[in-house]
Amino acid sequence: MCICNSRERVDRCFRDDAGRTVATLSRVLGDIDLAEDVLQEAYLTALERWPRDGFPTRPSAWILTTARNAAINRLNRERTGRDKAERAALLERAIPVSDVAEDDDDMNGMPDDRLGLIFACCHPALNVESRIALTLRTLAGMSTTEIADALLVAHATMAQRLVRVKRKIRDTRVAFAVPAPERLPERLNDVCTVLYLIFNEGYTATSGDSLMRHDLCDEATRLCRVLAALMPAEPEVLGLLALMLYTDARRDARVGADGSLVLLADQDRGRWNGAQIAQANRALEEAEKHRVLGSYLLQAQIAREHSVTSATDVDWWKIAKVYEQLEALQPSPVIALNRAVAIGFACGPVAALALLDALPRGELDEYYPFHLARGDALERIGRVSEAIAAYELALERTQNVAQQRHLRSLIAKAR
Numbered sequence: 001m002c003i004c005n006s007r008e009r010v011d012r013c014f015r016d017d018a019g020r021t022v023a024t025l026s027r028v029l030g031d032i033d034l035a036e037d038v039l040q041e042a043y044l045t046a047l048e049r050w051p052r053d054g055f056p057t058r059p060s061a062w063i064l065t066t067a068r069n070a071a072i073n074r075l076n077r078e079r080t081g082r083d084k085a086e087r088a089a090l091l092e093r094a095i096p097v098s099d100v101a102e103d104d105d106d107m108n109g110m111p112d113d114r115l116g117l118i119f120a121c122c123h124p125a126l127n128v129e130s131r132i133a134l135t136l137r138t139l140a141g142m143s144t145t146e147i148a149d150a151l152l153v154a155h156a157t158m159a160q161r162l163v164r165v166k167r168k169i170r171d172t173r174v175a176f177a178v179p180a181p182e183r184l185p186e187r188l189n190d191v192c193t194v195l196y197l198i199f200n201e202g203y204t205a206t207s208g209d210s211l212m213r214h215d216l217c218d219e220a221t222r223l224c225r226v227l228a229a230l231m232p233a234e235p236e237v238l239g240l241l242a243l244m245l246y247t248d249a250r251r252d253a254r255v256g257a258d259g260s261l262v263l264l265a266d267q268d269r270g271r272w273n274g275a276q277i278a279q280a281n282r283a284l285e286e287a288e289k290h291r292v293l294g295s296y297l298l299q300a301q302i303a304r305e306h307s308v309t310s311a312t313d314v315d316w317w318k319i320a321k322v323y324e325q326l327e328a329l330q331p332s333p334v335i336a337l338n339r340a341v342a343i344g345f346a347c348g349p350v351a352a353l354a355l356l357d358a359l360p361r362g363e364l365d366e367y368y369p370f371h372l373a374r375g376d377a378l379e380r381i382g383r384v385s386e387a388i389a390a391y392e393l394a395l396e397r398t399q400n401v402a403q404q405r406h407l408r409s410l411i412a413k414a415r
Contacts, residue, residue: 030170122191122194125172139223142215196220198223249272259401295326340355353381356370371394372391372407374390388414
């Protein structure tokens with residue numbers, strides 16, 4: 001086997017299993033840094049041995065065994081006395097060699113600790129930026145450089161951020177465990193929020209030349225699938241997964257050949273990912289069985305209404321009604337804006353403009369979709385100069401090149 005193919009197989013193994021292995025080691029060691037170090041050591045050993053000796057039957061188990069042994073060796077070298085002996089013994093008890101031998105059924109005999117790691121990474125003691133970065137690092141297996149580039153942060157800054165947050169988790173002894181039942185709703189919302197923010201940054205990049213960052217969308221969706229598999233009875237997790245799948249199914253139709261933004265109404269729906277939409281339908285139907293309305297479930301219901309085969313078949317009144325439910329559950333100027341836009345599509349641009357102008361400006365004045373929606377309504381009723389002014393305000397409020405290009409084309413057409 002050529003070296004490049006061997007490297008690809010090892011890389012694929014790392015991407016698929018690193019999160020679970022780091023989770024197991026972190027729980028036992030209480031130290032994400034040490035867990036990542038010994039995992040990296042195990043993969044370097046794999047890159048050296050597998051191409052030469054052949055790939056093991058159970059590569060995930062091989063990696064976990066090797067990382068476990070590396071951790072014990074590290075403890076023996078760097079620690080002394082009772083602490084060293086206790087932690088080494090804990091590793092041996094928690095990850096017995098017999099449980100991860102190559103003839104075992106991979107890691108099926110081991111508990112899946114990823115859920116505990118997800119809650120540790122999204123602990124309320126950490127700020128949102130740290131939660132996002134740490135989740136991408138530990139569970140998605142992204143490198144520090146990849147995370148920094150994806151989130152438009154300097155490499156050195158991201159490296160320092162990750163060092164600080166991992167040290168904080170270690171020093172404050174954040175538990176790698178699912179919270180107690182009375183704390184679960186609040187903490188689960190923290191986890192869902194982090195995955196939602198990762199997906200949104202990927203779907204509409206805050207700035208840069210590209211409208212989307214597919215790697216972030218892919219990782220957020222993959223992590224949400226893991227969360228849904230680990231917590232299959234949580235309707236909000238299923239709702240969030242459905243929302244991601246519906247939204248991401250449109251990715252190929254959302255950007256034109258020249259990189260320009262294609263609005264939802266103008267997209268070629270034949271290019272949407274039908275299999276992904278079917279998966280979203282199943283996830284949402286499963287979530288709805290619980291008869292608990294949460295914000296992600298409601299957003300997924302809106303996305304489902306948009307997933308019909310023709311833009312002319314979209315039921316805007318139904319969408320407006322769901323936005324009304326969402327606003328009652330989670331009052332927000334952005335939700336009020338979206339509800340106004342939906343009613344405007346149901347009743348026409350005059351109604352849309354009246355509702356938009358009745359909204360309190362506040363933070364909406366800095367939100368480019370607000371000015372874009374006003375510009376569209378104004379242009380459709382013939383108030384062209386005012387529409388251009390609204391589009392120009394929207395243009396000033398986005399740093400994304402694809403969005404800027406779209407707004408400039410609207411201004412040029414209106415003139």
